[in-house]
Amino acid sequence: MRKQECVAMLLAGGQGSRLGGLTRKRAKPAVSFCGKYRIIDFSLSNCTNSNINTVGILIQYKPFLLNSYIGLGSAWNLDNPSAGVHILPPFLGDAEGSWYNGTANAVYQNYEFIDFYDPEYVIILSGDHVYKMDYSLMLKFHKKKNSEITLATIEVPREEASRFGILTVDGDERITKFTEKPAEPDSNLASMGVYIFNWSILKQALIADKGEHLSQNDFGKNIIPQQLKQGKRVYAYKFNGYWRDVGTIESYYHANMESLSAGHFLSIFDPKFRIFSNEDILPPHFVGASAKIENSLICNGCTVHGKVSNSILAPGVYVGEGVEISDSILLPYVKVHDGSVILNAIVGENAEIMSHCIVGAEGKFAPDQEGITVIEDNHLISAGSVIEAGTNVYKIQAI
Amino acid sequence: MLSNAIGIIFANSGYYNLQGLAKDRPIAALPFGGRYRILDFALSSMVNSGLRTIGLVTPHHYRSLLDHLGAGKDWYLDRKAGGLFILPGVMHSLAGTNHTFCIKDMHHNLEYLQKDFAENVIIARGDQIFNINFEDALEVHNEKQADVTLIYKACDNLGDPIHETILDMDEDQKVSKIRYQKAPERAEHVQSYFTNILIIRRKLLLNIIEKYSSNGCMDLIDILTINLEVLKIYGSPTDSLIGSVRTVKDYFHRSMDLLDLEVREKLLLGEDRIHTKIVDNPPTRYTSQAKVSNSLIASGCTISGEVLNSIIFRGVIVEPGCRIINSIIMPKCHIYKNAQTEYTILDKFVKVNTGNVLKGSSNHPLVVFKGTVI
Numbered sequence: 133m134r135k136q137e138c139v140a141m142l143l144a145g146g147q148g149s150r151l152g153g154l155t156r157k158r159a160k161p162a163v164s165f166c167g168k169y170r171i172i173d174f175s176l177s178n179c180t181n182s183n184i185n186t187v188g189i190l191i192q193y194k195p196f197l198l199n200s201y202i203g204l205g206s207a208w209n210l211d212n213p214s215a216g217v218h219i220l221p222p223f224l225g226d227a228e229g230s231w232y233n234g235t236a237n238a239v240y241q242n243y244e245f246i247d248f249y250d251p252e253y254v255i256i257l258s259g260d261h262v263y264k265m266d267y268s269l270m271l272k273f274h275k276k277k278n279s280e281i282t283l284a285t286i287e288v289p290r291e292e293a294s295r296f297g298i299l300t301v302d303g304d305e306r307i308t309k310f311t312e313k314p315a316e317p318d319s320n321l322a323s324m325g326v327y328i329f330n331w332s333i334l335k336q337a338l339i340a341d342k343g344e345h346l347s348q349n350d351f352g353k354n355i356i357p358q359q360l361k362q363g364k365r366v367y368a369y370k371f372n373g374y375w376r377d378v379g380t381i382e383s384y385y386h387a388n389m390e391s392l393s394a395g396h397f398l399s400i401f402d403p404k405f406r407i408f409s410n411e412d413i414l415p416p417h418f419v420g421a422s423a424k425i426e427n428s429l430i431c432n433g434c435t436v437h438g439k440v441s442n443s444i445l446a447p448g449v450y451v452g453e454g455v456e457i458s459d460s461i462l463l464p465y466v467k468v469h470d471g472s473v474i475l476n477a478i479v480g481e482n483a484e485i486m487s488h489c490i491v492g493a494e495g496k497f498a499p500d501q502e503g504i505t506v507i508e509d510n511h512l513i514s515a516g517s518v519i520e521a522g523t524n525v526y527k528i529q530a531i
Numbered sequence: 532m533l534s535n536a537i538g539i540i541f542a543n544s545g546y547y548n549l550q551g552l553a554k555d556r557p558i559a560a561l562p563f564g565g566r567y568r569i570l571d572f573a574l575s576s577m578v579n580s581g582l583r584t585i586g587l588v589t590p591h592h593y594r595s596l597l598d599h600l601g602a603g604k605d606w607y608l609d610r611k612a613g614g615l616f617i618l619p620g621v622m623h624s625l626a627g628t629n630h631t632f633c634i635k636d637m638h639h640n641l642e643y644l645q646k647d648f649a650e651n652v653i654i655a656r657g658d659q660i661f662n663i664n665f666e667d668a669l670e671v672h673n674e675k676q677a678d679v680t681l682i683y684k685a686c687d688n689l690g691d692p693i694h695e696t697i698l699d700m701d702e703d704q705k706v707s708k709i710r711y712q713k714a715p716e717r718a719e720h721v722q723s724y725f726t727n728i729l730i731i732r733r734k735l736l737l738n739i740i741e742k743y744s745s746n747g748c749m750d751l752i753d754i755l756t757i758n759l760e761v762l763k764i765y766g767s768p769t770d771s772l773i774g775s776v777r778t779v780k781d782y783f784h785r786s787m788d789l790l791d792l793e794v795r796e797k798l799l800l801g802e803d804r805i806h807t808k809i810v811d812n813p814p815t816r817y818t819s820q821a822k823v824s825n826s827l828i829a830s831g832c833t834i835s836g837e838v839l840n841s842i843i844f845r846g847v848i849v850e851p852g853c854r855i856i857n858s859i860i861m862p863k864c865h866i867y868k869n870a871q872t873e874y875t876i877l878d879k880f881v882k883v884n885t886g887n888v889l890k891g892s893s894n895h896p897l898v899v900f901k902g903t904v905i
Contacts, residue, residue: 167814168830206604398813401831401846406811413806415799416565416829416843417815418790426821429814432566432830444814 136186136215138271138328139251140179141242143235144172144259145192150380153480153508154463159191161259162198163384164463164481166391166398167431167446170201171378173409174264175257176208176217181405182267186215186249189259190238192222192231207410220245234349240338246331254334256327256351262387263324263375264397264405270369271328279367280333281359283307284326286371296322297352299368307366310356321368324375327351333364373397385478385504388444388461392427412464414447422453438468452487460492463509476521480509489513492521536669536730537613537649538577541632542570542657543590543620550779550898552878557590558776559657560599562861562879564789564799565829565842568599569776571807572662572798573655578606579803580665582653584613586643588620588636599808606806616643631656631727632751637736638744644737652736654751655728660773660785662798662805663728668767671704672730677765679735679755681706682728684772685721696725696752698766706764709756725752726772735762771797783876783896786842786859789827812845820851829862836866844879857893875899 148160155163161172172189179187187210191198204210205217220242222231232238239246239256246254253274255267265284274282288296298317300309310323329337337355341347347354360366374397376387391398398407414433419425424439433448438455445451449462452470460474463481468474472485475492485491491513492505503521507513542559552561559570570587577585585608589596602608603615618640621633630636632654637644644652651672653665663682672680683698699708700723709725729751743749755764773794776782788794799805812831817823822837831846836853844862849855852869859876866872870883874891878901883889887905891897899905 392816394816394818399816399833401812407813408811411809411811413804415795415805416827418795419823419826419828419838421825423824425817425823426819428817430817430828431814 136249136251138184138186138253138255138267139246139249139331140184140187140255140257140267141239141246142172142175142179142187142189142257142259143238144198145190145195145232145238146260147193148260148379151384152381153506154381154384154478155194157194157509158197159193159195159259160379162201164446165262165378165384166388167429167444168411169398169407169409171262172198172202172259173208173407174262175259176202176205176210177405177407177409178263178265178267179257180209180408182265182271184255184267185210185212186218186251188218188220188242188245190220190232190242192238195219195221201410203410208408215249218245234347234354235351236338236341236347236355237349239334240342240349243335243338246335251331254329254331256325256329258325258377260378261325261375262378263371264373264407265326265371265375266405267326267328270326270371273369274328274367277305277367278365279328280330280365281356282328282367282369283310283356284324284371285321285368286324286375287320288322290317290320293317293320293322297325297356298322301368305367305370307360307368310360310366312352312357321370323352323356324371325352325377327356333359381478381504381506382502385461385502389442389459392429392442392444412447417445420453423451438470446481469515475505476503477505477507479507480511482509483507483511483513485513486515486517488515489517489519491517491519493518494521535649536580536582536651536653536665537647537733538582538585538653538655539588539618539637539643540570540573540577540585540655540657541588541620541636542593542596543588543636547777549776549782551900552779552782552876552898555592555901556595557592557657559590560593560595561776561782562844563660563776563782563786565827565844567805567807569660570596570599570657571805572660573657574606575803575805575807576661576663576665577653577655578608578806580653580663580669582665583608583610584616584647584649586616586618586640587657588618588640590620601808605808613647616640618643630748630750634740634743634749634751634754635747637751638740641737641740644733644740647733649733651730652733653728653730656775658777659727659775660798661726661728661769662771662801662803663769664803665730668730668769671765671767675704675765676763677730678732678762679764680730680767681755681764682726682730682769683723683766684726684769685723687719687721688724696727698723698725700766704766706759706766709752709759723766723768726769727752727775728769728772729755730767773798779876779896779898780894783859783874783893787840787857789842790825790840810845818851859896878902881905 144161148155378384417434420437423436431447436451437453446464448465450467454471460477467484469487471488477492608615621639697710815832818835821834828843829845835851836849838855846863850868854871856873858872861879867885871888875889875897880902882904
């Protein structure tokens with residue numbers, strides 16, 4: 133049983149440089165999100181819940197932590213005998229071989245992998261989106277429309293439309309125009325970066341694109357516009373749920389904070405559509421006698437003695453006596469010692485804030501920044517340090 | 532990592548009803564400590580000691596036990612060779628008999644012991660709470676070329692309500708006498724209490740089973756006591772046994788012990804983790820009305836009320852105005868607005884309606900059955 137109807141190709145090789153200190157040591161899909169998750173959990177869980185059992189994960193940038201997190205994919209129920217998760221790094225062949233050069237090039241270099249499973253359809257996914265989506269409904273739409281390429285789309289606020297790839301559709305949902313980041317968008321229908329291709333069409337397109345010397349070998353910038361120009365049947369599937377791209381510190385921060393609200397999809401455990409994650413084995417969290425927690429998410433293995441408000445504590449975080457944490461995200465195993473204050477900050481994994489520090493103290497920051505302070509993974513902030521908001525937004529020197 | 536030992540866990544030792552908490556499940560399957568079941572402690576201790584072949588002797592009502600274990604994946608026991616073995620106990624339906632390690636149960640599952648190549652067998656009960664790495668004890672067992680090594684705890688009282696077994700040992704830790712003491716008597720000085728965990732040579736165990744299986748329901752411990760002269764039996768100490776669970780009071784106090792940092796460090800926060808079934812719950816959400824102190828809270832909860840000195844399991848909802856004090860709330864309970872519980876144990880899926888008040892006492896915690904609506 134080798135043949136699969138649909139194979140997923142998950143793009144997880146990007147550097148994610150706009151996430152600054154958070155991706156210094158790990159690929160973006162392996163960055164912690166909403167406490168117990170890592171960003172790749174959403175795409176992998178969606179695959180499982182959509183009955184897509186064959187997933188190729190294209191990796192390139194700092195893959196070790198990502199690879200060890202994915203393992204055999206068993207945490208997402210993807211360890212199937214006839215399919216499963218495949219980690220696909222760049223490799224050498226007889227005549228050629230190179231680093232992945234663009235999203236389309238990464239898929240092109242792995243055409244043998246896709247051919248091995250001989251699918252009808254290939255779904256292209258991104259490893260840095262937060263959403264819960266049943267791809268099987270999109271595939272059904274793709275078949276019903278007799279489409280050759282289907283783009284998942286979502287309506288975005290008009291004023292933000294120029295940040296996305298914007299589509300124009302006709303009465304039959306067929307796409308007539310696609311513009312990447314238009315200055316004057318003529319619709320608010322944005323591409324989510326999730327595509328279903330007929331494998332035969334995709335293969336042709338990738339080969340043609342490989343021959344274009346000026347191409348950036350990118351799905352959004354090159355493949356989709358070229359195929360539209362050639363008159364292929366390209367349709368827009370409208371997705372109505374929650375979807376966020378968490379490519380920047382600001383969008384990462386806000387997407388995390390949104391999960392504090394009661395109706396958020398992550399706050400409701402849906403046994404029929406579980407968001408799986410490969411969590412560490414930790415005991416329940418302990419709340420000390422002097423603790424005060426409000427409007428926050430707390431994960432397993434935390435110990436809280438101080439005050440936490442409007443914040444997210446990932447697994448294994450320690451919050452000492454007299455600590456105040458507000459509007460902040462503490463990633464796994466962060467330690468904050470007695471008397472420290474953390475405001476409006478993202479503290480990286482395993483970082484340690486010694487006693488009586490102030491992180492995110494009032495300071496001046498550029499008007500286009502929000503003054504979110506980011507502390508890189510594994511940093512030790514020595515006792516009594518004062519770190520101003522915005523002054524070191526993306527990078528803090530080792531102290 | 533060791534592989535020269537296999538394990539047997541008796542999940543059928545002792546039939547105590549625990550006021551209904553153990554009516555439809557063995558004590559081994561009782562939820563404990565916010566996200567575990569009591570069996571997890573024996574199982575994880577063995578797995579963390581390098582064992583990858585573990586047999587589980589089942590009681591008559593084992594559905595919840597097997598539901599929890601599945602193929603043993605969460606304990607790394609889904610192995611190509613070895614792994615988790617279910618050993619049907621013969622004591623089915625014979626409630627009221629209180630054996631620790633019944634020879635008949637092992638005779639019934641003799642192939643499990645015959646087929647393996649391991650030198651030693653580690654035997655434990657499924658209703659005790661401990662986190663012991665057996666590597667040291669096994670090393671001593673092999674160094675002394677012991678036939679049997681009994682794990683003991685030096686203290687003045689183990690807290691077992693029925694009877695306790697005390698070991699007398701010479702300077703070389705060789706056991707010279709195994710005594711029984713009616714509990715609960717508090718000794719005047721520190722004694723070596725047998726923890727009901729032992730290491731025995733597999734071939735010796737097979738010989739014992741063959742010799743004694745025709746004698747009705749004999750207990751392995753009794754056989755060892757009879758043969759103390761001819762066997763090389765040694766003792767090995769541990770300090771990480773927290774206790775066994777035989778009564779509701781035991782269950783309540785062993786649970787509340789977890790609010791003590793020292794106990795948590797011994798049991799849950801060390802290098803050897805207690806593994807359990809993973810449910811992928813989201814993080815626990817505290818709303819702005821939450822007021823929690825000195826409590827252990829699992830994932831997937833929504834807390835809007837007051838929680839004090841309590842243990843809250845996965846997926847519990849505590850609405851605004853509630854007061855949960857000195858209570859144990861098992862998975863998926865829902866406490867509606869302004870309800871109160873004090874010294875109360877709510878079994879799974881209990882609903883406490885608006886404004887209701889439930890009160891027990893420290894010595895007699897109130898137990899509410901699974902699925903009750905109050």
